[in-house]
Amino acid sequence: MSIGSAFAMKLNAFIELSPDELNFLAKIQARSLKMKRGSQLIQEGQVDHKAFVLQAGWACSYKDLPDGRRQIISFPIAGDCVGWRDFQRSTANHSFSVLTDALVSPVQSADILECINDFPRLGVALIWAASRDEAMVVERLVSVGRRNAMERTAHFFMELAERLSLVGLATEAEFECPLNQFVLADALGLTAIHINRILRQLREDELITFRKGRVRIHDLNRLRRIAGFCDGYLSSRNQGMLQA
Amino acid sequence: MSIGSAFAMKLNAFIELSPDELNFLAKIQARSLKMKRGSQLIQEGQVDHKAFVLQAGWACSYKDLPDGRRQIISFPIAGDCVGWRDFQRSTANHSFSVLTDALVSPVQSADILECINDFPRLGVALIWAASRDEAMVVERLVSVGRRNAMERTAHFFMELAERLSLVGLATEAEFECPLNQFVLADALGLTAIHINRILRQLREDELITFRKGRVRIHDLNRLRRIAGFCDGYLSSRNQGMLQA
DNA sequence: CGACGCTTTGACACAACTCAACAACCGTGG
DNA sequence: CCACGGTTGTTGAGTTGTGTCAAAGCGTCG
Numbered sequence: 001m002s003i004g005s006a007f008a009m010k011l012n013a014f015i016e017l018s019p020d021e022l023n024f025l026a027k028i029q030a031r032s033l034k035m036k037r038g039s040q041l042i043q044e045g046q047v048d049h050k051a052f053v054l055q056a057g058w059a060c061s062y063k064d065l066p067d068g069r070r071q072i073i074s075f076p077i078a079g080d081c082v083g084w085r086d087f088q089r090s091t092a093n094h095s096f097s098v099l100t101d102a103l104v105s106p107v108q109s110a111d112i113l114e115c116i117n118d119f120p121r122l123g124v125a126l127i128w129a130a131s132r133d134e135a136m137v138v139e140r141l142v143s144v145g146r147r148n149a150m151e152r153t154a155h156f157f158m159e160l161a162e163r164l165s166l167v168g169l170a171t172e173a174e175f176e177c178p179l180n181q182f183v184l185a186d187a188l189g190l191t192a193i194h195i196n197r198i199l200r201q202l203r204e205d206e207l208i209t210f211r212k213g214r215v216r217i218h219d220l221n222r223l224r225r226i227a228g229f230c231d232g233y234l235s236s237r238n239q240g241m242l243q244a
Numbered sequence: 245m246s247i248g249s250a251f252a253m254k255l256n257a258f259i260e261l262s263p264d265e266l267n268f269l270a271k272i273q274a275r276s277l278k279m280k281r282g283s284q285l286i287q288e289g290q291v292d293h294k295a296f297v298l299q300a301g302w303a304c305s306y307k308d309l310p311d312g313r314r315q316i317i318s319f320p321i322a323g324d325c326v327g328w329r330d331f332q333r334s335t336a337n338h339s340f341s342v343l344t345d346a347l348v349s350p351v352q353s354a355d356i357l358e359c360i361n362d363f364p365r366l367g368v369a370l371i372w373a374a375s376r377d378e379a380m381v382v383e384r385l386v387s388v389g390r391r392n393a394m395e396r397t398a399h400f401f402m403e404l405a406e407r408l409s410l411v412g413l414a415t416e417a418e419f420e421c422p423l424n425q426f427v428l429a430d431a432l433g434l435t436a437i438h439i440n441r442i443l444r445q446l447r448e449d450e451l452i453t454f455r456k457g458r459v460r461i462h463d464l465n466r467l468r469r470i471a472g473f474c475d476g477y478l479s480s481r482n483q484g485m486l487q488a
Numbered sequence: 489c490g491a492c493g494c495t496t497t498g499a500c501a502c503a504a505c506t507c508a509a510c511a512a513c514c515g516t517g518g
Numbered sequence: 519c520c521a522c523g524g525t526t527g528t529t530g531a532g533t534t535g536t537g538t539c540a541a542a543g544c545g546t547c548g
Contacts, residue, residue, distance in 0.1 A: 045476075063386050065472055071386040085375050088368060093379055093477050124332060131329050134378050135337055138317055141381060142307050145315040145388045145433030149536070180494065189389030194536055196496060212545095228309055232289070233337050393504070424526060438504055440528060456513095 005029055006079030006167045007053050011125040013166055014236040021122050024115065029053055029105040041096040041104065042083050049092040050106050052082040057102025058178055062186065063094050072187035074136060075099075075160075075179070079167045081129060087112060100178045128236070135233035144189040147228070152188050153198045155227035157208055157215060162234050177215045249273055250323030250411045251297050255369040257410055258480040265366050268359065273297055273349040285340040285348065286327050293336040294350050296326040301346025302422055305338050306430065316431040317381060319343075319404075319423070323411045325373060331356060344422045372480070379477035388433040391472070396432050397442045399471035401452055401459060406478050421459045 003009045008025045011017060017025070032055055035041070042049045044063060054076045061082070062072040073094060076082050086092050087109045098104070116123035136159065143152040160177065164170035181199070185192040202208040207223050209216045217223065247253045252269045255261060261269070276299055279285070286293045288307060298320045305326070306316040317338060320326050330336050331353045342348070360367035380403065387396040404421065408414035425443070429436040446452040451467050453460045461467065 063382070065386070065390060069390045071389040073382055073385060085378060088371060089375065091476065094382065127332060131333065134329060134381070137378070137381055137385060138307070138338065141317060141385045141388060142309070142315040144385060146309060146313045182494085191537055192495090193497090193538080197536090200496080232335065426526080435505060436526090437506080437528090441504090444528080 005053075005055065006077075007055075007081075008079075009167055010079040011122070011129065014125050014128050015121060017122070017125075021119055024119055024122065028107055028111045028115070029055065032103050032105045035098045035102045035104055037098060037101045039098055041098065042092045042094075044092055044095045046092045047090060049083060049086065051084045051087050051109065051112070052096075052104045052106055054078060054080050054082055055103040055105055057104075058099040059096055059102060059104075060099055060183065060187075061094050061096045070186050071189065072183065073140075074133065075187070077163060077167065078169065081126075081133070084112070084126075084130065085133075099183065132234060139233060140187075149188070149190055149194060149198050150201065151227055152190075153184075153195070153202065154207065154223050155229050156184075156188060157210075157217070158223060158227055158229045158231075159234065161215070161217060162231050166234075173217045173220070175215055176213055177210065178213050249297075249299065250321075251299075251325075252323075253411055254323040255366070255373065258369050258372050259365060261366070261369075265363050268363055268366065272351055272355045272359070273299065276347050276349045279342045279346045279348055281342060281345045283342055285342065286336045286338075288336055288339045290336045291334060293327060293330065295328045295331050295353065295356070296340075296348045296350055298322060298324050298326055299347040299349055301348075302343040303340055303346060304343055304427065304431075305340045307338050314430050315433065316427065317384075318377065319431070321407060321411065322413065325370075325377070328356070328370075328374065329377075343427065376478060383477060384431075393432070393434055393438060393442050394445065395471055396434075397428075397439070397446065398451065398467050399473050400428075400432060401454075401461070402467060402471055402473045402475075403478065405459070405461060406475050410478075410480075417461045417464070419459055420457055421454065422457050 003012055004022060004026055007029060008017065008022055011025070035057070041052060041059065056078050059076040059080075059082060060072050061074050061076065062070050064070045076096075082096055082104070083092065084107075112126075115126065139155075139159070143155050147155060161170050161175060164175045165172075169175060179187075181192040181195045184190075185195045188195065190198075199208075199210050202210070206218050207226070208218065223229075247256055248266060248270055251273060252261065252266055255269070256266075279301070285296060285303065300322050303320040303324075303326060304316050305318050305320065306314050308314045320340075326340055326348070327336065328351075356370075359370065383399075383403070387399050391399060405414050405419060408419045409416075413419060423431075425436040425439045428434075429439045432439065434442075443452075443454050446454070450462050451470070452462065467473075
């Protein structure tokens with residue numbers, strides 16, 4: 001049986017799913033909506049917010065400050081859950097927008113509860129996914145708090161490469177990345193102008209080339225040293241610490 | 245019946261707990277360990293890590309970088325869960341230390357599962373607590389990424405005041421805070437020296453005085469404006485889905 | 489063709505860091 | 519009781535990483 005969705009593919013990398021479990025995942029993703037690039041799925045403070053699974057395309061979650069500054073929290077990609085964290089909260093506490101044209105499946109909280117009750121292994125897999133999402137936020141806090149612009153940017157692209165390859169959207173050294181420099185800046189706590197300078201430096205140092213929506217990684221090992229990247233928090237296997 | 249523990253008190257602010265539920269909470273906290281100030285509960289990468297409830301005292305969770313830099317993620321206080329996020333992971337992905345002498349109750353993952361099965365309302369309350377913890381990490385990411393040193397520090401103390409008052413450890417305008425300037429720096433992504441200057445400015449502007457482990461808030465409204473603080477992500481009121 | 493979204497570059501400003509020194513406080517032991 | 523070392527707080531002077539402002543380049547699309 002083929003895995004089907006990116007969501008199933010990701011969970012399947014954590015525990016091997018039975019046909020029944022795959023069916024259930026297919027069922028809750030049966031209905032899906034096309035979203036136009038730039039449209040908003042959830043607005044911070046919204047009362048009747050939903051939850052989604054992102055089937056295809058890129059999204060971002062973020063918080064706006066009153067004066068226009070914003071911080072991007074995460075970039076959900078194919079197979080990722082959107083807004084599940086707040087599913088028992090009355091109001092959403094961050095906003096979600098899609099960055100590209102995208103395909104999303106709305107999910108009812110009833111589905112989530114049913115899943116946990118009828119398919120406990122799937123429930124565990126969902127908890128794993130949630131804990132992985134949180135680990136990514138933590139890792140980004142570390143980046144923004146304690147890594148300089150170069151380290152931070154390198155770290156970000158390595159994490160992205162790892163996540164994308166888990167759902168079959170990246171090869172060893174290359175992947176599509178539809179993020180512009182303003183978006184990168186808001187994610188990494190920098191300005192777009194400074195991101196531009198850093199990207200130039202990464203290119204000149206023959207570490208990463210990022211042009212026209214495509215990232216090419218030239219020297220993985222040197223990059224890993226610079227970024228201080230350990231993939232333990234992302235991967236389902238081999239969760240041990242790597243050497244410094 | 246009295247509430248008993250800070251943990252119960254916090255959850256009780258979210259949903260009113262029945263005597264049975266309170267009993268269960270008391271049961272899992274029956275055993276507790278005294279920890280000496282500075283000792284470590286969990287080390288990043290540790291394989292046989294446990295989970296805890298912090299009964300009294302202050303702790304912190306953090307990640308170290310190979311070169312000695314570190315980022316503090318959160319400050320668990322009385323009533324908070326420690327290490328629950330990773331309870332189904334094979335290795336811990338951040339470290340925990342206690343900052344003061346403290347009292348902790350070790351919790352088995354079996355207890356957590358039993359809780360969810362036998363006391364579903366309690367399970368929901370735990371999910372609420374977890375989602376609140378994550379919201380705090382997110383809010384800190386916003387601070388470190390997009391607020392300047394003054395805003396960040398003000399925001400931090402306001403959040404702390406709110407959390408402490410929920411477990412009865414803060415009055416309107418004053419609370420104990422055993423954090424030194426190095427610790428504050430590692431939490432806020434600044435240096436201890438700069439924290440010192442910011443604290444001086446907060447004092448001179450008659451906003452906050454922080455001396456000898458005691459924080460006094462002088463002008464809550466002005467502070468809230470500076471920090472851009474909204475307590476929605478912390479508060480237990482006005483969270484729906486569980487009116488019954 | 490012009491308009492627009494995004495990238496690139498330079499000159500300059502400033503918030504936060506570094507280094508260096510000293511002061512205040514605290515527990516310990518003589 | 520004081521002397522002491524260690525930890526924490528305070529301050530100043532100079533440096534640097536990143537932000538700000540301004541302008542130009544370059545595709546793409548209507």
